[in-house]
Each structure stands twice: as C-alpha cells, then as structure tokens.
Amino acid sequence: MPRILEVMQICSHLHTLKDIHGFFVGDSALVDAINSHPAIQKVWITHPEHMRFPETSPSASAVPQANVLRKLKCAYNPELSPREFHETFETLRLMLLHGMQVDPLILSTRLASRYLLSPSLPQVQALVVHRCDQVTDIVRQLGDVLVAQRSPALVGLELLDMPQTTFRLVHSGHVTPPILSTFEMGGPRDISVFSVTSSENGVRKMVCRKLVLSLALVDGPASTNLSDILDEISSTLPDLKELSLRLPSNFRFPEVYDANWSIVTPTQVSAPQTHMLQL
Amino acid sequence: MDIVRSLHMFRELERLTLITADLSIPRIQAMALSLAQSVPRLEIARVEQMTNFGDQIMELCVIRKNSGVDVDVSYTDDIIAWQDKLKGNAERSA
Numbered sequence: 001m002p003r004i005l006e007v008m009q010i011c012s013h014l015h016t017l018k019d020i021h022g023f024f025v026g027d028s029a030l031v032d033a034i035n036s037h038p039a040i041q042k043v044w045i046t047h048p049e050h051m052r053f054p055e056t057s058p059s060a061s062a063v064p065q066a067n068v069l070r071k072l073k074c075a076y077n078p079e080l081s082p083r084e085f086h087e088t089f090e091t092l093r094l095m096l097l098h099g100m101q102v103d104p105l106i107l108s109t110r111l112a113s114r115y116l117l118s119p120s121l122p123q124v125q126a127l128v129v130h131r132c133d134q135v136t137d138i139v140r141q142l143g144d145v146l147v148a149q150r151s152p153a154l155v156g157l158e159l160l161d162m163p164q165t166t167f168r169l170v171h172s173g174h175v176t177p178p179i180l181s182t183f184e185m186g187g188p189r190d191i192s193v194f195s196v197t198s199s200e201n202g203v204r205k206m207v208c209r210k211l212v213l214s215l216a217l218v219d220g221p222a223s224t225n226l227s228d229i230l231d232e233i234s235s236t237l238p239d240l241k242e243l244s245l246r247l248p249s250n251f252r253f254p255e256v257y258d259a260n261w262s263i264v265t266p267t268q269v270s271a272p273q274t275h276m277l278q279l
Numbered sequence: 280m281d282i283v284r285s286l287h288m289f290r291e292l293e294r295l296t297l298i299t300a301d302l303s304i305p306r307i308q309a310m311a312l313s314l315a316q317s318v319p320r321l322e323i324a325r326v327e328q329m330t331n332f333g334d335q336i337m338e339l340c341v342i343r344k345n346s347g348v349d350v351d352v353s354y355t356d357d358i359i360a361w362q363d364k365l366k367g368n369a370e371r372s373a
Binding site for chain 2: 242243
C-alpha cells in the first residue's frame, strides 16, 4: 500500500474531530492528504525546519513547496533570519489582532507563547505545537491543541494536569510504550492520539481515545516489536475495553499454540467448513 | 511476533478489531478460539482486511463469543469470494 494511503487513513480519523482547522506538517507524505482534506482549512507550521521536510521522506526534495503548502498562503521563508522571523510573527499577530484574515498562521513553539497567548485571537481555534512541554499556558488559553512532536517521553505530562481541556495529540516520530505511560499518569481522559511514525519501510500509527486504542504497524524494522508493545500497553492500560490493531502485512496468525496456550480444537468453532482453505 | 499471546493480557477487553492481511480461515479460527478462551470479557472481535483502495475496510469475519469458550465465527461474502478466487488461480496455475 502506498504510504500516502496510510496517511490518508490517519487523516480520515480527523473527520471525527470536527473543529480541526490545522494540521501538523512535518512529513511530506501528509501533504496530499492535507491538501485534499476538507476539514483542514488552515495549516500551521510549527517550526521552520518542517518547511524543509528533512529526513522523514526520501522524496521530500522532489516535492515543490508551493504544492506541498497549497493551503499555506503565507509561506515561511526558511532563509529568514531569526530577527526577520520574529518580525514575520509580529506582523501576523498584528494582522490577527486587527481582524484581518490570515490563513494560515505560521507558528513556532517558542514564539507561540509570546505571540498567541492573547484570547483576542479568535482565529486560533487549534494550535499545532512541536513540544507540548513549552506551551501549557497556550493550552490553557486555547483548550484545543494539537501536539506534534517527536519525543514521546515529552508528551502529555503537563497536558494531563488540565482536565478541562480536550487534547488532540498528533505525534510524529517513533512511537514507544512510554507515551502510554505518560497518559496513564493522568488517568483516563478524553484523549485522542494520532501518531505517525516513519520507518524505513512504512508508517505506523497509534490512536488512543479514552480507553479505546487503535494501533497499526506495517512492515519494517519498527514493527518487529509489536508483541512487546502490546505487552507494555496491556500493563499500562489494564482496563482497555476496545482495541483496534492493524497488523503488518507480513504477519500471519499462529496455527499451533504451545502447551501454555489455550488448546485449539477446530470442532469448537462454528464456522462454514466448506470455506476452510489454507492459503 | 507472538501477538495473540500478548492479546491474552488484555483481560478487560470487550471489543477487538484486527486488520490483517492474513486471510487464512483456519488460522483466524484458531486465533479466535484462543482469544475467546483467554479474554473473559471479549464479546465481539472483527477481523478486517485493509484493501488497496484508500481507507476502505473489507470486513472478513465477525467473532462473537456465545458462552464459555464457544465462539461463533461468521464470515462475510468478501473473504469467501476472495478465497474462492485465490483457489481458482492456484488450480489454474497447477
């Protein structure tokens, strides 16, 4: 399956989040999905480095930025100096404060706390940030936050201390069990986690909503520890009621269980025997 | 990957969806029965096949736990047609 379809499936989950107006751009594979997704009206760029789509996609350099950021009408110039970058944000802030339509808003985490804390910015309905550990004040102000970041160990600790906020965590980077541990520390909340992990051969995603967790892995080195991840999840979320698991395409269910497992007796299963076919 | 064994650890699990490329009914049956025996609260498990057409999901079978370890695995027409097609291809190749 082409990688972009994986991303599209992730974006399809966003349809359930009606008030999403932005999306983290950190992976060029998301570009087509973002551009074609009707629910995404604006794109916030969290950090200048993401404009360059550096290491996440081998085809990144082949993607014209104008096409990549079709929804980014006010593109950030990566050649801007830090001072010019500041000035750009200041201009945007003033435009917003004066009611001018700015679509989208370019945002960097460090600058966000300086420029976007004002509640008089009604256009900021969702915020994509790169590191949630720096923006808890913004979270309190906006209450609807997308968090995109690459280090799962940093996710969630501060956010989970704010029970009135609905968090939509967009995680880009390697997904490891500690991300669940951080959620568990705050107890079950209305938490949606959309996770995209790029690996050599594919993408894996993790979706956690309350105690409903969906996890998908595709072929590649990162998927080889699926069993370990499941073990960690089961110990971290012992009350998990629903689980959706997309298995790697090369995965096959075991045919024979060892003595420590449940004994499998085919006659115990009521199934149309005429369709029993070993593929 | 011993994921079925790992799934046994979800003792409170009630609903499970597995999206897989494994279309082997015997293996799915074995997995279903194993889960039904080991996950006490599991009521329903769906096995789905991700298609190559965007985000469409083809439901392969629904596993409903009746009582005890008795499970009912109902297969959709999709997986039956799919396997018939594969079987036909294999016979023609032979």
